[in-house]
Amino acid sequence: MHVPDGFLDAPTSIATGVAAAGALGLALRKARGELDDRTAPMAGLVATFVFAAQMVNFPVGLGTSGHLLGGALAAVLVGPWTGLLAVSVVLIVQALLLADGGITALGTNITLLAIAGVVVGWFVFRGLQRVLPKRLGLVPVLAAVSALVSVPAAALVFVGLYAVGGTAPVPLDGLLAAMLGWHTLIGIGEAVITGLVVGSVVAIRPDLVYGARPVLRRRELEIRQGHRTGTEAAA
Template sequence: MHAPDGFINVPVSAAAGAVAVAGVALALRGARRELDDRTAPLAGLTAAFVFAAQMLNFPVAGGTSGHLLGGTLAAILVGPYAGVLCVSVVLIVQALLFADGGLTALGVNIVTMSLTTVVVGYGLFRLLLRVLPKTRPSATGAAFTAAVVSVPASAVVFTLLYAVGGTADVSIGKVAGAMVGVHVLIGIGEALITALTVSSVLAVRPDLVYGARGLVKAPALRTTAPEPEAAR
């Protein structure tokens, strides 16, 4: 999914960069409402998890491979604004230190892999929670569905950018078929990781899952009172 330098022309890359800057700036302001002393460390852990997971690729089909995008997962755990920041920071570090995605294409990558996945994934997650039972399995299922949809949605946005400013000698039909088809499969892998992670955190600390706050109660801690001396 990482776009390299030169794959999208300069005008479209510059426009995507402007959108990315505006999106990150908005996220910086919004994250102040989402993060506090308790959740800020979780945001750091989420960014680190997304960074590590994106370094691991799994085979998909036809010699291609995919990796976690992480936008839906980050948004559910720490909020949509903080989620945008988490994934954007990961993309910036990857571009600067590992040449994973070009610097001139950084705006394109933030738009497709950060802004799109968070907006689509978190929006669908919250929509599903309105109609599903207020239970942990429902939240897990909503996270799975949202992650599945967010990945091909990211591929669709990239395809649209390529249709406007692509520089490669490849037809838009081939790009659309390859991108969307492969990323549907990648989305299934992402959905499994997202659902497993969200379910695990909900099981022990549901109060830390931003997207499901108030939905799932924390497990009650039961203790056995000591027996009276006379009963011993």
């Protein structure tokens, strides 16, 4: 669910818009380091994938189902900068073409889901990867943990924004408890799905997973010399 128009007051909306624009500018420059000149088509297709993956309904039971938010997933699969770009572009298209999330709240939504979601997810993932054994099998587990942290983190940022520019007098401690509690539950689902998706990609094409690159075993090209042919060996 995206933040609609009028949820936060105008100054807060403009401030988050400026923050989002700054982050996007930085991400555009940094994503070239992850994708070189392929940035435009690759980030575009990754954004399409994030959008499509959000459409997959994961049944929870009792007739309800949930879907992926995809911040931590995008960060682990394609890197933090490309991930930030892709999730932001999804939000821009949803606001402009689908009226999902208000246009004045676009900066807020990018701040929450792209900046907080992707960046927190990435820092958790990278931080854990540094201190834990460098094993490929750990990548999906770390991705799950980063998803578990990133969802409540985004909720926390939302409560922070609400404390600054909220338009309804809701007691903050109650809002904080409700948002954190609810989003921890969502985070658990997000963690399981993120771990499973990353695991399935790592099993087939580990070279595509940005977060797995540091732990992929590099095999040197071996040119063997002195191999004798059969006739030589017989002679």
